[in-house]
Amino acid sequence: MKNNLFIIFTFALLAVMPLILSDYWTGQLNYYLIYGLFALSLSLVWGYGGILCFGQAIFFGIGAYVMAVSTKGMLSPVPANFYLGLSLACMAAAAFAALLGSFLFAGKGINGPYLAIITLAIAMVLERLMSNWYALGGYNGLLDIPPINLGLFSYDLEIWDSRPAFYILWSIVFCITLLLGWLVKSDFGSLLIALRTNPERLTYFGFSPLQIKLKVFCLSAAIAGLAGALFVTLDGFASPTLIGFTLSTEVLIWVALGGKELLIAAFLGAIATRLAENWLSELFGDYWLLILGFLFMVSVVLFPKGLIATPIQAFLKRFNSNKNAA
Template sequence: MKSAPAGFELTVAVWLLLAACPLTVSEWRISQLSQITSYGIFAMSLAFLWGQTGLLCFGHAIFFGVGAYAMALITKGLLPGVGDSTVTGLLAATLLPGLVALIAGTLVFRGRSLSGAYFAIVTLAAAAIAERAASHWSLIGGFNGLLDVPPLRYGVGANRVELLAPVPVYYVVLGAAGAMYGLLLWLERSPLGTALRAVRDNEQRTSYFGFDVSVYKTLSLALSGGVAGFAGGLFVTQFGFVSPALIGVPLSTEVLIWTALGGREVLLAAFLGALAVRSVESVLSEALGYYWLLALGVLFVASVVIFPRGLLGRLLALSLPRRMAAPADPGP
């Protein structure tokens, strides 16, 4: 990956700008921005899976949705024996989709693994299954979903406080986004990340070098699924209700568009892709009506054909980790 000269400076600037948003933006917009930021975390999880490991997933909302449902069930106290705290909810919202992804990955990638295109179609079908199953499972609310999901809470017992003011919520969500960004970036720049990119660029060669390709793909899917689920859990605390729409094909499509438009290979570009598309949508979709989705579709096609690395990818790309940028490795 060639880095833009100012990738690092721009990355820092973006985070500072996001942190400064509450100074200038109205409270209503801030609460919207918090929701969109959860979508941004979701987009980063897809960028990790797709941009780094080369797995194009058409059903990523499955993980987001499982996280959202897990969070809703726990914080509404519908699951006996596990309590109803925000922390437990978020933990379950991360671990459960991660586990689902781990099992799915093991099933799909072990042995003679599915090729990229087949993986895309299978995940699309899986998303359709998940959506239909969720709308007919009465335990999780069926077609109507679960209403009145509590907001973020802290403290215990009688001292428990609900976090409702938009600005503190925004900082919690932004902090979570920063933490997830840091985690995924660290993974991406670790030797594990290098192996994932090797799988992406040439699976056969990587396996000839002695790497168990299926393990890396499964691991990447599990990590990405966990982060997507965390984003889903965070999202429902602000959105207040969860429905089959959060688990199915339409949201999976949307996150693909955000990630592709922003830039699949750069986490922050995907994150900003989600923020930009959703922000513009909230402003323009009223005025443009049906034409908004048409414009988005055309823009998506154009970006795939003309800018495969997304509109922001080149701009925000960071330089390679130092261990790889070393001039000439003496080598054995």
């Protein structure tokens, strides 16, 4: 509940932002919301499920490309529709995750550092593949992807302005965050923690770790796919970098800096890092990446739970102990 309090507070604060910010910054905030959603997907699979996926952009990219192809009407019998595109993007990402997951996790399975390296390699392969797949734009990517379109039954309601787009994205991301917040507190959440901490005992109690792993992997992929799909409607452009290795490692940094074991911290980690990048890269120029690299090292060594999650958890602890004392 108190976790949800933080989520609601954060989103309430975000909701008033477009009223005071300029058009430019609202547009930026739209991107941050999507990056935050993407960070949530990684936090779920890594922080809760204990699966270190070094190639989370695989699913973001699949979502992005499926959305691009379907809303541009390139899948000719399938009508170009915003809602259909979003669901196809989620399903495609989840299906790929199911395929990949059942190959990687089944049997003795691959985990820990091996999984990190393999997912990294897959992200690199897919980036190479997309750069050379000329039907999908190759290296230059796909251009002119239609924006968010809320219209139904052949009525079009295209959202070009950043403020209405913000509130649409805000509601989607808010719902998913609340849903995930509920999920990790549910029985399934307890299973995830068991999966991360002691999979052997989980088997002993009659659960199948493989099933749980696959479920969380697919769910996380679907969310990442959704983030990718929303991203291209905003950006109008899908390129191989969306599926690749750089974005995969960037999201990893946001989530690790924020705090992987707390959804809202991961979400804020993405927003804070992007925001800092926007400001500080102007201020520090080329030194920014150097600073980010060092900050990341320091945070991993000294604050393994994350720079944002550590104070939040300390606060919650005090809040709880005060309540118990009273």
